Amino acid sequence: MQLEHVNLVVKNIPASLKFYQAAFPHWRVRSEGSGEWYGKARNWLHFGDDYQYLSFSDHGEGELRDNTGHLVGLAHFGYQVKNLDAVIERLTAAGFAVDKVGASNPFRKNVYFIDPTGYEVEFIEYLSDIPIERNNNLS
Template structure:
């Protein structure tokens, strides 16, 4: 079993496409159309590859949850990459700034960006192919070292 898609309600699909095209240059618009959601017209599209995509709908109103706050809601989602520096460069070249650095871990590197709709997106590069190492954090390493 694997996650096929995430469905994000946004106000500006084009701004979202600029961000996700920079992050995933091999992705494309798989499908798109117009419809209605509970009485409000919307444009929607699926942006991804043959196995995974992000569904975007443009009928959003208001602001996303405050990421630094404690409100219930979506915190972030993460993508694994084989070249974190290349992802960072593409996003920065497209005008997006790093939102916060990742933790310093011995077996992975990560970084966080916030997309134009206010969703926090983490990008992770693993430095080990051993799951037990990939999933460790500094605190766990210290416990094992004792």
């Protein structure tokens, strides 16, 4: 079993696409269109590869939960990457700053970015193939 897609309601599809294209240059726009979602017009776009993707829709209202707060809701989602430094370089070159660096750990390194809508996205590179090391609490 694997996660196939995440559906994100975003403020601006082109701005979101710019962020995720910088993070995942090997992904592509799989499909896009417009329609209605429970009585409200929306545009949508699927961005990914043949097996996983992000779905963006632009019909949302209001603000996301505060990432530093305690309200129920999505805190962040994370992607395992092979080369964290390359991801950081691509995102910063596209105009996005690292929001925070993860705790020091001998078996992984990670950073967090905030996408154009305000979703917190973690990128993590594991420095070990041993699960007990990858999943430890050392900091």
